[in-house]
Amino acid sequence: MPKKYNVCVLGATGMVGREMIKVLEQRNFPVDKFLPLASERTAGQKVTFQNKEYTVKEATSESFEEMQIGLFSAGAKISAKFAPEAAKRKCIVIDNTSHFRMDPKVPLVVPEVNPEALKTHKGIIANPNCSTAQMVLALKPIYDAVGIERLVISTYQSTSGWGKEAIAEMYEQTKALLENPKAKIVPKYIFKQIAFNVVPQIDSFVDNGYTKEEMKMINETRKILGDEDIQITATCVRVPVAIGHAESVNIKTKKKISVEAVRKLLATFPTVKIVDDPSMGEYPTPIDCVGIDDTLVGRIREDISQKNGIEMWIVSDNLRRGAALNAVLIAEKMIEDSLV
Amino acid sequence: MPKKYNVCVLGATGMVGREMIKVLEQRNFPVDKFLPLASERTAGQKVTFQNKEYTVKEATSESFEEMQIGLFSAGAKISAKFAPEAAKRKCIVIDNTSHFRMDPKVPLVVPEVNPEALKTHKGIIANPNCSTAQMVLALKPIYDAVGIERLVISTYQSTSGWGKEAIAEMYEQTKALLENPKAKIVPKYIFKQIAFNVVPQIDSFVDNGYTKEEMKMINETRKILGDEDIQITATCVRVPVAIGHAESVNIKTKKKISVEAVRKLLATFPTVKIVDDPSMGEYPTPIDCVGIDDTLVGRIREDISQKNGIEMWIVSDNLRRGAALNAVLIAEKMIEDSLV
Numbered sequence: 001m002p003k004k005y006n007v008c009v010l011g012a013t014g015m016v017g018r019e020m021i022k023v024l025e026q027r028n029f030p031v032d033k034f035l036p037l038a039s040e041r042t043a044g045q046k047v048t049f050q051n052k053e054y055t056v057k058e059a060t061s062e063s064f065e066e067m068q069i070g071l072f073s074a075g076a077k078i079s080a081k082f083a084p085e086a087a088k089r090k091c092i093v094i095d096n097t098s099h100f101r102m103d104p105k106v107p108l109v110v111p112e113v114n115p116e117a118l119k120t121h122k123g124i125i126a127n128p129n130c131s132t133a134q135m136v137l138a139l140k141p142i143y144d145a146v147g148i149e150r151l152v153i154s155t156y157q158s159t160s161g162w163g164k165e166a167i168a169e170m171y172e173q174t175k176a177l178l179e180n181p182k183a184k185i186v187p188k189y190i191f192k193q194i195a196f197n198v199v200p201q202i203d204s205f206v207d208n209g210y211t212k213e214e215m216k217m218i219n220e221t222r223k224i225l226g227d228e229d230i231q232i233t234a235t236c237v238r239v240p241v242a243i244g245h246a247e248s249v250n251i252k253t254k255k256k257i258s259v260e261a262v263r264k265l266l267a268t269f270p271t272v273k274i275v276d277d278p279s280m281g282e283y284p285t286p287i288d289c290v291g292i293d294d295t296l297v298g299r300i301r302e303d304i305s306q307k308n309g310i311e312m313w314i315v316s317d318n319l320r321r322g323a324a325l326n327a328v329l330i331a332e333k334m335i336e337d338s339l340v
Numbered sequence: 341m342p343k344k345y346n347v348c349v350l351g352a353t354g355m356v357g358r359e360m361i362k363v364l365e366q367r368n369f370p371v372d373k374f375l376p377l378a379s380e381r382t383a384g385q386k387v388t389f390q391n392k393e394y395t396v397k398e399a400t401s402e403s404f405e406e407m408q409i410g411l412f413s414a415g416a417k418i419s420a421k422f423a424p425e426a427a428k429r430k431c432i433v434i435d436n437t438s439h440f441r442m443d444p445k446v447p448l449v450v451p452e453v454n455p456e457a458l459k460t461h462k463g464i465i466a467n468p469n470c471s472t473a474q475m476v477l478a479l480k481p482i483y484d485a486v487g488i489e490r491l492v493i494s495t496y497q498s499t500s501g502w503g504k505e506a507i508a509e510m511y512e513q514t515k516a517l518l519e520n521p522k523a524k525i526v527p528k529y530i531f532k533q534i535a536f537n538v539v540p541q542i543d544s545f546v547d548n549g550y551t552k553e554e555m556k557m558i559n560e561t562r563k564i565l566g567d568e569d570i571q572i573t574a575t576c577v578r579v580p581v582a583i584g585h586a587e588s589v590n591i592k593t594k595k596k597i598s599v600e601a602v603r604k605l606l607a608t609f610p611t612v613k614i615v616d617d618p619s620m621g622e623y624p625t626p627i628d629c630v631g632i633d634d635t636l637v638g639r640i641r642e643d644i645s646q647k648n649g650i651e652m653w654i655v656s657d658n659l660r661r662g663a664a665l666n667a668v669l670i671a672e673k674m675i676e677d678s679l680v
């Protein structure tokens with residue numbers, strides 16, 4: 001009988017936390033004891049795992065005493081506080097927040113892309129930003145084949161990336177505007193009206209005029225691909241979609257690669273699926289990716305504006321692939337490699 | 341007393357046609373006789389101009405006999421048929437369809453950008469695609485100052501660009517999904533579900549994997565800026581917005597230009613307005629541009645991924661700036677230059 005592990009989910013009541021619990025269940029992850037945790041604010045709520053109802057407990061340093069794997073998604077501050085406490089108690093933390101991602105001592109991992117980085121772990125592993133995770137999956141086989149010199153990215157990111165309150169806000173605004181097109185909309189979670197609108201701001205601005213979200217995509221992509229020389233620029237935009245991020249990615253490769261060769265590489269890369277037959281009206285849209293593991297790639301074409309260029313359109317479930325699934329895949333890979 | 345002109349609007353019942361009539365009225369265009377025209381399908385409907393109701397007449401070649409200026413927006417086929425008939429009868433055609441845009445004998449004009457092209461007209465002047473018009477306005481002062489080598493464009497285009505049926509479709513789908521999140525959506529005008537989704541296809545595909553819309557942006561931008569050497573790539577995406585196109589534009593200039601210099605240039609360029617103060621949460625979104633003449637530019641920043649790069653976000657009312665206003669501005673410029 002395979003070994004089983006004591007697993008806790010910190011942030012169990014959030015969108016990503018709930019998706020983590022669902023993924024653990026769906027993948028039959030070898031869970032022995034299961035412990036859902038949250039901050040004081042939402043502790044006491046109920047969650048269901050393998051047909052059993054659990055009361056979510058408030059996290060304390062002692063919560064991690066008997067745990068072996070901790071999936072964290074309760075915000076950067078809570079990770080900053082509890083991840084070292086968990087690691088000290090031999091509970092390996094797979095952290096979905098941004099807090100440790102750029103820490104040189106913490107591996108930042110998409111298991112299909114840079115599993116080798118897991119070997120260097122010191123108790124904490126970081127899960128990348130959702131928009132980064134799906135993009136590096138589609139880039140990795142191209143990077144390995146011909147190298148990547150530069151990326152120009154524009155994103156179409158769903159409201160779930162900003163939490164369940166942001167989805168609710170989108171639906172509320174939409175209802176109000178359908179009832180009265182002149183309804184006064186006061187934004188609360190998303191920076192501007194998101195219903196029937198698009199908002200070119202995700203997270204706050206930094207000094208160079210980029211947003212934190214844009215800088216995450218730039219810095220995390222370099223760290224995951226292990227190449228600080230890739231030149232990257234990004235514009236991250238919130239769109240009125242519930243779940244599923246889309247990305248328009250313009251790639252300058254180091255050596256020439258044909259569209260056919262790109263298709264062949266992507267076709268065999270794990271958890272990437274090509275949806276790309278313009279003549280049949282086939283390309284992925286956000287609603288196509290909801291609840292599935294695969295990252296969908298379409299609109300693959302030779303960039304007519306530069307010598308070694310490829311254009312592509314990458315779509316993935318940001319809660320699942322970009323967060324919950326990635327965390328569980330990391331845990332599975334660590335078990336496989338006897339790192340737990 | 342200034343001279344007045346007999347003006348007809350062909351396609352008077354469509355979204356752009358109605359906006360043309362509104363713009364003629366709002367700008368006090370010197371109209372003597374006014375004649376609203378349409379195809380057989382919608383002739384007979386009523387429109388109002390300067391507080392007077394008109395019955396829209398079915399267009400025939402003879403409709404243009406006494407007309408001096410014809411604003412056309414009834415589809416490429418109707419323009420192909422009637423524009424030469426009108427021109428033959430000394431009615432100058434300002435055509436909003438794609439039919440004549442790339443004809444080397446037909447000037448393609450954004451009046452603030454290349455008014456000199458009007459002088460070569462032979463009776464027909466083409467109005468550019470809406471997404472091209474707003475972009476070249478923001479690019480022109482940069483082009484003149486330091487030259488442009490390459491553009492990487494991703495668009496966020498509203499449903500009104502595909503006609504009033506597409507807006508109605510968006511609202512219908514939205515209502516259906518709010519009532520029942522599992523409602524079966526059958527797309528009709530837009531290629532895929534547009535409510536709570538984004539669709540990376542505008543117009544049909546051509547052989548190189550780009551869409552016609554993308555190729556229009558590429559070819560028309562070169563023609564208007566008069567520079568076939570600018571390298572351009574574009575990904576055009578439909579978003580669930582009613583009116584207002586947004587564009588994420590990455591610019592490689594020939595010579596280095598600072599963000600401050602770009603701001604100064606744009607600040608004095610006609611019909612361009614800078615809305616760009618990240619520290620105050622200021623940047624334009626589609627709902628901000630509806631019904632106004634100005635093209636709004638924000639998120640102006642130095643592109644950290646290349647030596648001479650600028651990133652910007654361009655937002656404009658596609659019906660007004662991208663179509664109706666541009667056509668009327670062309671007519672005004674021709675009057676000013678005694679070309680009518």
